[in-house]
Amino acid sequence: MNDFIAARSQMALSLGFHIIFSCIGMVMPFFMAVAHYYYLKTGQTVYKNVTKAWSKGVAIFFATGAVSGTVLSFELGLLWPEFMKHAGPIFGMPFSLEGTAFFIEAIALGFFLYGWDRFNPWFHWFTGVVVGVSGLASGILVVAANAWMNSPAGFEYINGQYLNIDPIAAMFNKAWFSQALHMTIAAFAATGFAVAGVHALMILRGSNVPFHSKSFTIAAVFGCVAALVQPLSGDISAKDVAIRQPAKLAAMEAHFHTEKSAPLIVGGIPNEAEKKVDFAIELPGFLSFLAHGDFKSEVTGLDRIPKENHPPVAITHYAFQVMVGMGMAMMAISVLYFAAFWKKREWLRAPWLMKLFAIATPLGFIAVEAGWTVTEVGRQPWIIYGVMRTADAVTPMPGIAYSFYLFTAIYVSLAAFVVFMLYRQIKMVGKLYDLQ
Amino acid sequence: MLYIVITYLWASILLYLLLGGADFGAGIIELFTSQKNKQVTRKTLYSAIGPIWEANHMWLIIAIVILFVGFPVIYSTMSVNMHIPLTVMLIGIIARGTAFTFRHYDAVVDDMQHLYNTIFAISSFTTPLFLGIIAGSAVSGRINPQAGSFADAYIFSWLHWFAITVGLFTVSICGFLASVYLIGETNVEHERLRFAHKAQFFNIAAVACGALVFAAAWFEHIPLFDWVFGNWIGRIAILSATLSLVWMWTLLYQGKIGLLRPLAGFQVTMILLTTTFKHFPNIIILKDGGYLSLTEHAGHEKTIEALGWALLLGSILILPALFYLIYSFQKKPLAYGSESH
Ligand code: HDD
Ligand code: HEM
Ligand code: HEM
Numbered sequence: 001m002n003d004f005i006a007a008r009s010q011m012a013l014s015l016g017f018h019i020i021f022s023c024i025g026m027v028m029p030f031f032m033a034v035a036h037y038y039y040l041k042t043g044q045t046v047y048k049n050v051t052k053a054w055s056k057g058v059a060i061f062f063a064t065g066a067v068s069g070t071v072l073s074f075e076l077g078l079l080w081p082e083f084m085k086h087a088g089p090i091f092g093m094p095f096s097l098e099g100t101a102f103f104i105e106a107i108a109l110g111f112f113l114y115g116w117d118r119f120n121p122w123f124h125w126f127t128g129v130v131v132g133v134s135g136l137a138s139g140i141l142v143v144a145a146n147a148w149m150n151s152p153a154g155f156e157y158i159n160g161q162y163l164n165i166d167p168i169a170a171m172f173n174k175a176w177f178s179q180a181l182h183m184t185i186a187a188f189a190a191t192g193f194a195v196a197g198v199h200a201l202m203i204l205r206g207s208n209v210p211f212h213s214k215s216f217t218i219a220a221v222f223g224c225v226a227a228l229v230q231p232l233s234g235d236i237s238a239k240d241v242a243i244r245q246p247a248k249l250a251a252m253e254a255h256f257h258t259e260k261s262a263p264l265i266v267g268g269i270p271n272e273a274e275k276k277v278d279f280a281i282e283l284p285g286f287l288s289f290l291a292h293g294d295f296k297s298e299v300t301g302l303d304r305i306p307k308e309n310h311p312p313v314a315i316t317h318y319a320f321q322v323m324v325g326m327g328m329a330m331m332a333i334s335v336l337y338f339a340a341f342w343k344k345r346e347w348l349r350a351p352w353l354m355k356l357f358a359i360a361t362p363l364g365f366i367a368v369e370a371g372w373t374v375t376e377v378g379r380q381p382w383i384i385y386g387v388m389r390t391a392d393a394v395t396p397m398p399g400i401a402y403s404f405y406l407f408t409a410i411y412v413s414l415a416a417f418v419v420f421m422l423y424r425q426i427k428m429v430g431k432l433y434d435l436q
Numbered sequence: 437m438l439y440i441v442i443t444y445l446w447a448s449i450l451l452y453l454l455l456g457g458a459d460f461g462a463g464i465i466e467l468f469t470s471q472k473n474k475q476v477t478r479k480t481l482y483s484a485i486g487p488i489w490e491a492n493h494m495w496l497i498i499a500i501v502i503l504f505v506g507f508p509v510i511y512s513t514m515s516v517n518m519h520i521p522l523t524v525m526l527i528g529i530i531a532r533g534t535a536f537t538f539r540h541y542d543a544v545v546d547d548m549q550h551l552y553n554t555i556f557a558i559s560s561f562t563t564p565l566f567l568g569i570i571a572g573s574a575v576s577g578r579i580n581p582q583a584g585s586f587a588d589a590y591i592f593s594w595l596h597w598f599a600i601t602v603g604l605f606t607v608s609i610c611g612f613l614a615s616v617y618l619i620g621e622t623n624v625e626h627e628r629l630r631f632a633h634k635a636q637f638f639n640i641a642a643v644a645c646g647a648l649v650f651a652a653a654w655f656e657h658i659p660l661f662d663w664v665f666g667n668w669i670g671r672i673a674i675l676s677a678t679l680s681l682v683w684m685w686t687l688l689y690q691g692k693i694g695l696l697r698p699l700a701g702f703q704v705t706m707i708l709l710t711t712t713f714k715h716f717p718n719i720i721i722l723k724d725g726g727y728l729s730l731t732e733h734a735g736h737e738k739t740i741e742a743l744g745w746a747l748l749l750g751s752i753l754i755l756p757a758l759f760y761l762i763y764s765f766q767k768k769p770l771a772y773g774s775e776s777h
Contacts, residue, residue: 056541063537066493067530073500074526077515084504085512089735092505096743099501100750103494107757114765165735167742397519397590406523410530417534421542428543 006401007079007394012376013404014068014075016369017411021065023368026139026184027191027222028058029112029132034218036125050215052116053425059113060421064414066106079400083383083393086162090155091148093167094141101138105131139187140180147175150375151244152384178240179375182233185226186371190364192223193330197361200354202426213349220357223364224334231327235290241378242291245385246300247309248378251316253287254280258301262287267321270314275302277317311380319373326367333360437744442717442730444747445502450708452495454613454701457606459492461614463532463560464607465634466553473630474553480621493533506743509733510720514570517579517593521566528563531555564610565603569594572602572649575715576658580723597652598660605645609704611638616684616700620693632688639681663714670710677706 001009032054039047073095077084111119111127118124148154154170156163199216203209242249249255253265256275264287268280285295292299302310333356340347347353383390394400462481469477504511515522532555539552573579573594583589615635619628653660664670684699712719718727734740 056543059541060537063533067533070493070497070529070533071526073497073504074515074522077504077511078519078522081512081515084515085508088504088508088511089506089739092501092735092739093742093746095501096505096746097750099494099498100746100753102497103750103754104757106494107754107761110761111764118764165738167739395516395519397516398586403523406527410527414530414534417538421538424543425541 001401001404003398003400004391004394006404008390010400010404010407011075011079012373013408013411014072015376016372017415018065018068018072019368019372020365021061021068022135022139023187023191023365024058024061024194025065026132026135026187028054028061028195029128029135031191031195031218031222032058033125033128033132035214036128038214040121040125046210046214049211050218053211054215055113057422057425060418060425062109064418069102078403079395080383080393081395083388086388087149087384090152090162090165090167090170091145093171094144098138098141101134101141105134105138108134136184140184141171143180143183144171144173144176146375147179148173149383150179150379150385151175152387157387174244175240178233178237182230182237182371185230185233186364186368188222188226189230189330190223190368192219192221192226193357193360193364194362195219196223197357197359198426200357201361203349204351204354204358216357220337223330224337227327227330227334227364228338231331234324234327238290239293242299245378247302247305247311248316248374249291250300250302250305251311251313251378252320252374253299254313254317255287255299255301256303258298258304260288260298261285261296262291262299262301264290270317272313309381311378316374316378319370319377322370323367323374326363326370330360330363330367333357437741438731438734440744441502441506441734441740441747444744445499445506445730446708446712448495448499448502450705452492452499453609453708454704455492456495457564457610457704458613458617460532460560460564460607461610461612461638462618463557464564464611465614465618467557467561468611468634468637476627477618478553480618480627493529502743502747506735506740507730507733508735510728510730513579513581513720513728514574517581517589518570518573520590521569521573521594525563525566525570528559528566531559532563535559561607564606568603568606569599571606572599574720575711576656577721577723577725579720582724596656598649598656598658601645601648601652605642605649608638608641608645609707612642613700613704616696619688619696628693635688664710667714669713673706673710673713677703680706 032051035047035050035054038044039051108127108130112124112131115124115127119127148170151174152170153173154166154168196216196219199212199219202212203216238249241252253262254268254270254277255262255265256277261284263282263284265277266281266283268277270277287299288297289295291297302313336347336353336356340353379385381389381391383393462477466474466477466481500511503514535552535556539549539556542548542552573596576596576598578596578599579593580588583593612635615631615638619631619635622628622631650660652658664674680699680702684696684703687693687695687699715721717730717732719730720728722728735743
């Protein structure tokens with residue numbers, strides 16, 4: 001494996017690992033706050049048990065999220081020193097604010113996890129909400145930093161020099177809003193479906209049904225609302241990408257030839273040699289509509305983009321298909337769930353619905369990983385779009401492949417540990433919170 | 437504004453050394469504690485640092501963010517030439533953070549605990565060791581961006597006696613801080629005595645390692661002696677640290693523990709002060725005699741301005757909350773094993 005590929009793979013692995021924990025860290029505090037609220041309002045112990053059981057799981061995820069995040073802040077330099085040398089001062093603003101958000105999150109977490117029966121109950125509840133709000137804030141900030149890589153702003157690039165730096169303008173670049181919105185909703189959808197799925201499985205097994213039903217409902221409502229609005233925000237993102245990064249859009253759609261009334265391609269195998277997509281279903285005009293809101297408009301294809309600036313087409317295309325596919329599936333489940341809510345109450349506990357949710361457990365996270373693949377691979381060969389090439393940013397140190405193998409081993413074992421922990425937590429629910 | 441940012445950088449390094457250091461030290465103590473006393477140590481440790489564990493480690497992140505936003509050349513030079521020790525340190529951070537949490541939150545208590553404890557104790561030792569190695573290397577004059585061979589560029593930049601002794605010195609400081617800290621966390625007389633013995637042990641270790649650092653510096657032609665004793669600030673700081681150490685031990689033998697922590701903190705602060713003062717504003721010394729300096733290699737003015745404001749505003753939000761957190765849990769410590777966490 002060559003060093004450049006190894007560095008990219010290590011970055012992708014570390015980010016792909018961290019994002020799972022950060023999504024959970026951002027969203028679970030809100031689920032807990034709801035359960036906690038019901039407990040304080042109704043006094044039913046089952047809600048207290050739900051809150052506590054979740055908070056133990058979350059503590060595990062938080063610690064893993066915190067260490068993997070710490071690793072990332074070093075890895076940016078370890079793998080991409082040339083990038084950080086120039087980009088650090090420009091896109092650093094969100095990171096410096098994020099430091100505050102993390103700190104507040106860590107403090108509030110201390111109060112929340114260790115504060116049972118110690119503070120005024122509503123103060124304690126409030127610290128839980130603060131954990132969630134500061135987590136969301138840090139997520140939005142770091143996505144703004146990533147958006148800057150897609151849509152550089154806040155400096156002038158003259159003769160290889162980065163001049164007139166304005167960190168605030170860099171933070172509010174053109175891509176930050178669409179990306180932050182889409183990511184935030186994605187975090188809710190993915191975590192909601194994952195948590196609901198696990199509890200649905202436990203309901204199917206018939207263990208501690210009251211406990212798992214309450215948990216399921218909270219997670220499912222959050223997840224389904226998010227899954228319903230996600231395609232709308234995805235549409236905003238797509239329109240935005242069409243303007244800012246035509247090469248990425250063309251790669252997502254495997255759109256080789258510039259044309260008017262461009263068709264939307266579903267499925268298929270991109271054939272880069274012959275510049276066509278084999279075995280695809282074509283929806284005429286829909287790509288033009290998706291990109292510019294008009295069935296007739298022209299969509300830039302890869303033929304307009306110099307060969308050396310093409311992102312890898314196949315990966316970007318497959319990843320996009322996977323994200324949208326998962327999005328549609330989750331949306332369908334959400335429609336069913338809400339239909340049941342309003343029209344057919346008896347469906348709500350029907351085993352087939354629980355089975356559907358149990359099967360859907362990983363869908364949201366698959367979509368998140370796929371979506372990030374679209375964003376990041378679709379930006380290639382640039383690390384700062386249009387300004388610096390990824391290949392020019394990589395560390396001069398040889399032997400990064402070994403570093404990649406090492407980190408792969410670490411992340412795989414860490415993931416195994418977390419799953420093991422969680423399995424034990426869930427297995428012990430009956431013992432720890434002996435219900436009725 | 438630049439000086440405000442530099443102050444924050446120094447303060448976060450100091451706080452990480454003090455708070456994170458005490459935290460590492462607690463694990464180091466476990467490593468040096470006989471089997472039968474381990475459980476008690478762990479118990480005291482958990483009730484002392486559980487709630488502030490996350491916050492203690494945030495100082496490292498703050499320092500790193502200040503470096504890469506405000507001083508990108510310094511950050512990227514360190515990242516390239518210190519790649520290997522930084523990676524080892526990161527692995528230590530991963531192992532330690534997760535083992536600490538896993539051992540507490542594992543719903544089933546069985547043999548796995550043994551594994552978590554071992555990982556926790558070992559990584560508590562290696563992480564500060566490599567932090568010290570990195571800090572020592574920064575000023576050792578071994579970093580050579582023009583190095584031709586792999587070994588010169590990426591290995592001998594940090595693998596030399598000076599850096600290693602600084603690493604060991606850091607480890608003993610962490611052990612010392614933690615033992616002094618833990619003395620105040622228990623009310624049981626013989627446990628208190630045990631932590632006092634540990635403090636003594638690490639104090640002696642720190643002095644011995646300190647001597648080794650000077651020996652290594654002399655051996656490798658690093659003018660450490662001159663940096664520390666060649667100016668008034670250094671001499672006063674070392675003198676006052678020594679006096680406060682004597683004072684601290686007198687208090688300890690009299691059984692008065694109120695002032696122990698501030699005194700230990702003061703000593704470590706003085707050590708950091710003497711070792712950084714002479715160099716200021718240079719923080720990396722290169723092989724060719726060149727320097728990377730906090731004033732000359734700072735980022736653009738507008739960046740520093742924005743960073744300074746972000747830090748100032750952040751402190752207004754963070755500090756009161758942090759103090760309240762520490763205060764609340766000092767007032768009424770956690771009961772170990774209580775289900776209410
Ligand atoms: C639950 C997860 C999820 C779901 C269901 C979807 N997405 Fe997504 N998508 C993400 C999770 C995600 C993400 C992981 O959060 C990304 C990566 C970067 C970002 O900002 O969001 C993303 C990126 C992303 C981008 C690239 C943005 C950029 O590079 O700036 C586009 C164009 C879309 N999405 C479009 C869609 C469409 C049209 C969807 C219709 C169903 C959709 N997404 C569903
Ligand atoms: C957490 C969600 C994220 C995921 C899953 C993710 C995924 C990826 C992937 C797959 C790559 C490799 C692309 C390739 O080389 O073909 C990559 C590269 C990279 N990402 Fe991200 N990314 C995420 C967020 C971010 C954020 C928030 C930042 C920065 C602030 C960032 C910075 C980088 C950098 C510097 C690279 C290496 C350079 C490059 O390949 O262009 N990423 N990421
Ligand atoms: C889209 C990508 C990302 C999102 C949404 C995100 C979000 C979060 C969130 C919510 C946390 C809180 C801890 C938790 O919930 O477990 C966290 C932790 C952390 N993240 Fe990320 N992050 C992303 C990428 C990155 C990148 C690229 C870096 C580094 C440059 C980074 C650095 C950190 C650090 C240092 C922590 C630990 C903070 C603590 O101790 O609480 N993150 N992240």
